[in-house]
Amino acid sequence: MDLLHTIETKALVELQRMDIALDALKARAAAVPVKIAALADAFEAKKNSMSAAREALLALQGKKKNIELEIAEAEEDIRKHQRDLNAVKENNAFKALLSEIETCKNKKDELETQVLTVLEEIDRAAAEDAKLKAEVKQIESVKDSEVAALEAEKKEVEAASAAAAAQRAAAAAAITPELVEKYEGLRSKRAGLAVVLAHEDAHNGKFSCGGCHMGLTPQKMLDLKKHDTFAVCPDCRRWLYLERTVFG
Numbered sequence: 001m002d003l004l005h006t007i008e009t010k011a012l013v014e015l016q017r018m019d020i021a022l023d024a025l026k027a028r029a030a031a032v033p034v035k036i037a038a039l040a041d042a043f044e045a046k047k048n049s050m051s052a053a054r055e056a057l058l059a060l061q062g063k064k065k066n067i068e069l070e071i072a073e074a075e076e077d078i079r080k081h082q083r084d085l086n087a088v089k090e091n092n093a094f095k096a097l098l099s100e101i102e103t104c105k106n107k108k109d110e111l112e113t114q115v116l117t118v119l120e121e122i123d124r125a126a127a128e129d130a131k132l133k134a135e136v137k138q139i140e141s142v143k144d145s146e147v148a149a150l151e152a153e154k155k156e157v158e159a160a161s162a163a164a165a166a167q168r169a170a171a172a173a174a175i176t177p178e179l180v181e182k183y184e185g186l187r188s189k190r191a192g193l194a195v196v197l198a199h200e201d202a203h204n205g206k207f208s209c210g211g212c213h214m215g216l217t218p219q220k221m222l223d224l225k226k227h228d229t230f231a232v233c234p235d236c237r238r239w240l241y242l243e244r245t246v247f248g
């Protein structure tokens, strides 16, 4: 089929325009859940890092408590040994107790140093925890308002899509059924584009297919200028037209 004669070129061009608009609306509606899922994922990831920071802080606080318990034990030991000192008569036992007390005091000093280090770590962990908590709150409010906007957009797009689909169905019903069938078959094989505008090169006046960009022969160029006619692209078989021929 080198060309397609039909008095319905204008109706088919308009049907194709409606289908392009309808496809775009459908794609927009389909993109909404994907965007919402991406927002939810980003939020979830942030929340997980917040939980990890919180756990690190709690672990450090537990560590501090344990060291403090050990300090209390060392203090208790020191008090006990000091009480024992009063009861001891023998010199060697007295020296042994003094040495024991010294060991306990050293241990206590060491534990107190550890507490200071842990306190610094707790300060840093608490700052990180507070920072992430604020970030999560911020991301959540941004996410919530974006999701609300997306859901509103989806509703609008779906309403527009339903109206466009009804308009498109009415337009298709007014065209010869066999022609609509051919058009739809071609459209499904050619990424939604069956009827395309031929591209005219402003410099050399040559034409090419607006769908696959294949250059057109002089015969095709003549076909394009005939009324009630689509030139058929030799490569992709799409129906080609010129604005001025169809609407001029």
Ligand SMILES: [Zn+2]
Binding pocket: 209, 210, 211, 212, 213, 214, 233, 234, 235, 236, 237, 238
């Ligand atoms: Zn083509």
